[in-house]
Amino acid sequence: MNKENHPVYDKNTLEFVTVAFEFCSWIEKSNDFDLFKFVNNATKILPLLYLKATLLPEVDDLDDESDAAQFITEETYDAIRNRIANLLGEHDTYLETFLPDMQFSDTPIAAFISENLADLYQDVGNFISLFRQGYEKTMLQALSECTENFRLYWGQSLLNALKALHAIRYNPDINFKEEE
Numbered sequence: 001m002n003k004e005n006h007p008v009y010d011k012n013t014l015e016f017v018t019v020a021f022e023f024c025s026w027i028e029k030s031n032d033f034d035l036f037k038f039v040n041n042a043t044k045i046l047p048l049l050y051l052k053a054t055l056l057p058e059v060d061d062l063d064d065e066s067d068a069a070q071f072i073t074e075e076t077y078d079a080i081r082n083r084i085a086n087l088l089g090e091h092d093t094y095l096e097t098f099l100p101d102m103q104f105s106d107t108p109i110a111a112f113i114s115e116n117l118a119d120l121y122q123d124v125g126n127f128i129s130l131f132r133q134g135y136e137k138t139m140l141q142a143l144s145e146c147t148e149n150f151r152l153y154w155g156q157s158l159l160n161a162l163k164a165l166h167a168i169r170y171n172p173d174i175n176f177k178e179e180e
Contacts, residue, residue: 007057008139016052017131020124023049027121030083036176038087039169042117046162049124053155059144071129072122081118088113091174094164116161123149 003009023045030038085092096111123146130142168174 010057012055053150072125085114116157
């Protein structure tokens, strides 16, 4: 397959890689932000990441697909999740509405922005780490897995977190100056 028609070198793939890298860098620097700056940045980068993921090219099923290496360890995941949970404090929790069990539940189901963002970071971070290796086969496999995971899991998690972050960002009852 020539580079012209290869999904790894597609304009939309390269734009996704750029935004995904920015997202991971932003998450890794979350200690540098106060609540307002973190939420304000999140409400800008998450929609862009979602948009770029929807534009990724279709990747044919890979014949000898094996599980890709995982670079984001459980310790890194927990550190990211805890850092964001501490930053968001009482604003970390929101009511989950998209779980299949919710339709049969009499009690609300709590979810956490920090967990959504850590899950997103784990998948996108693994994608970026694989893509950076520069081997076409590995890059193609990473693209395939990331696209599939977006459709099945992290796309909805991103939107759930974004909805909760939007509610925080534009809540007139939250005085960010006092919070900081």
